[in-house]
Amino acid sequence: MKKIEAIIKPFRLEEVKDALNEVGIAGMTVTEVKGFGRQKGHTEIYRGSEYTVDFLPKVKIEIVLPDNLVDLAVTAISKSAKTGKIGDGKIFVSAIEQALRIRTDEKGDQAL
Template identity: 60%
Template sequence: MVKIEAIVRPGVLEDIKDGLSQHGIHGMTVAQVMGCGLQKGRKEVYRGTEYSINLLPKVKIEIVAVDNDVDGVIEVIIKAARTGEIGDGKIFISRIENAVRIRTGEKGDIAL
C-alpha cells in the first residue's frame, strides 16, 4: 500500500475528485492548508501599508491506494493540477505498512 499526498491549488480539487472517481478511487481525505514554496506569496496594500503574504491557500489531498493503482492516481492528479505555472503543487509518495478498518477489523489491502 502507498500513501499519496498531493498539495495543489484549491481550484483543481473538483477535477481531481472527478478523475479519481472515474479511475475507481473514492476514498480520500481533503484539508484546506496554507503553504509557500517557489511561488513566494504576494504583496497587498491595506490602508496605505504594504504587507507581504507569504502563505497561500492550498488543498492537501491524502489517498491510500494499493500498489497497482498508484501510477494511475498520480497521472490523474498531474493531469488535473498542471498549469505549467509556479505553484501547481507537489505530490509525496510513501509506503504504508498496514491499514485496519475499525468497523470490521479487516487488515491490509482489503481494509481500503
C-alpha cells in the same frame, strides 16, 4: 500500500476528485492547508489578487491505495491539477505499513 499526498490549487479540487474517481480509488481525505514553494508565495495570484503574504491557501489530498493504482492516480492528479503556472503543487508518495477498517477489522488492501 502507498499514501499519496498531493498539494494542489484549491479551485482544481473538483477536477482532481473526478479524475481520481475514474481511476477507482476508494476514499480520500481533503484538508485546507497553507504553504509556499520556491517563490515563497510572493508572486502568486489567488482569486484575482496578488498575495503579499508568505503562505498561500492550498488543498492537501491524502489517499491510501494499493500499489498497483499509484501510477494511475499520480498521473490523474498531475493532469487534472496542472495549469502550467507556478504554484500548481506537488505530489508525494510514501509507503504505508498497515491499514484497518474499524467496523470490520479488515486489514491491509482489504481495508482500503
